[in-house]
Amino acid sequence: MSSDAQHRGLVLVVEDEPAIADLVRLYLTRDGFGVHVERDGIAGLAAAQRLRPVACVLDIALPGLAGTEVCRRLRESGDWTPVIFLTARDDEVDRIVGLELGADDYVTKPFSPRELVARVRAVLRRSTGTPNGADRPRTAGPISLDPSRRSVTVDGAPVHLTTTEFDLLAYLMSRPGRVFTREELLASVWGYAAHSGTRTVDVHVAQVRAKLGPAAAEWIRTHRGVGYACVG
Known part of the structure; x- marks a missing residue:
């Protein structure tokens, strides 16, 4: 990991579609973040607990354990790492449920990877700034x-x-x-x-x-x- 990535911190991306995961990794890395990718919710939850990332990008529809359940378990354990959901459905109910579980933001697929990076940076500015x-x-x-x-x-x-x-x-x-x-x-x-x-x-x-x-x-x-x- 580069020194710039170490400065930005590690972002955990939990996404089961390889093409999307690779695209998100590419743009976050270009912006100076370290990136760790998992393909299912169970591995994602374990990685969040083990790696202590600065932010988590979670797909909602994950195999093994839904992204919403990963977020719920993190919050129940007292882990308030910023969470941004990715959802393939432009459904207000899905977004509201995600926010009620303690997510900080959401992005609907298909999305601009630049917008996602901007959302990650914005939530991190809020978490560390005044x-x-x-x-x-x-x-x-x-x-x-x-x-x-x-x-x-x-x-x-x-x-x-x-x-x-x-x-x-x-x-x-x-x-x-x-x-x-x-x-x-x-x-x-x-x-x-x-x-x-x-x-x-x-x-x-x-x-x-x-x-x-x-x-x-x-x-x-x-x-x-x-x-x-x-x-x-």
């Missing part, structure tokens, strides 16, 4: 968020969020009372345009609320027909 360049701790009722530590607590108890869930909450808390449209949130948190589907925002907000619990969830308000706001 949202909006602000590192001051923030509070909203029982919710406390520390951008520099990337930690969230509710009444002092830690809450485990995915990279995307954390950045969504941080962005909402950055300007208490400000109503953000779904399009604004998609552009600012995910880093891409609204044609990717604003339903993604709704699913992630629902997941954040569920993890915060009933007492804290009420601090994230829905403004029907507009978007979301955090009560200060």
Whole structure:
């Protein structure tokens, strides 16, 4: 592995179609990542646990163990490595289920390999960076968020969020009372345009609320027909 790849980190790709796996490997390697490929879900889960990659690219329809199940088991074990799903079906239900299991993003086949690399880089920037360049701790009722530590607590108890869930909450808390449209949130948190589907925002907000619990969830308000706001 080159020193540049070592600097970028290792990406685990779990894809059973050799042509797609080779294409993804080629473009990620060109961008300076190390790449490890597995062809089935069972081997992919073992590799994720053994290699500790910086990100995982998982096909949903894998032999042995579905990509969604690989993600679920990682999250249940406390592994919050960023996950991007590949799905051959442009089905909103599939995407929503994947996001509810703790995925950070998804790409629908056929896809641009350059777009996939951009998505990997974006999720890694979010996982290591400070949202909006602000590192001051923030509070909203029982919710406390520390951008520099990337930690969230509710009444002092830690809450485990995915990279995307954390950045969504941080962005909402950055300007208490400000109503953000779904399009604004998609552009600012995910880093891409609204044609990717604003339903993604709704699913992630629902997941954040569920993890915060009933007492804290009420601090994230829905403004029907507009978007979301955090009560200060």
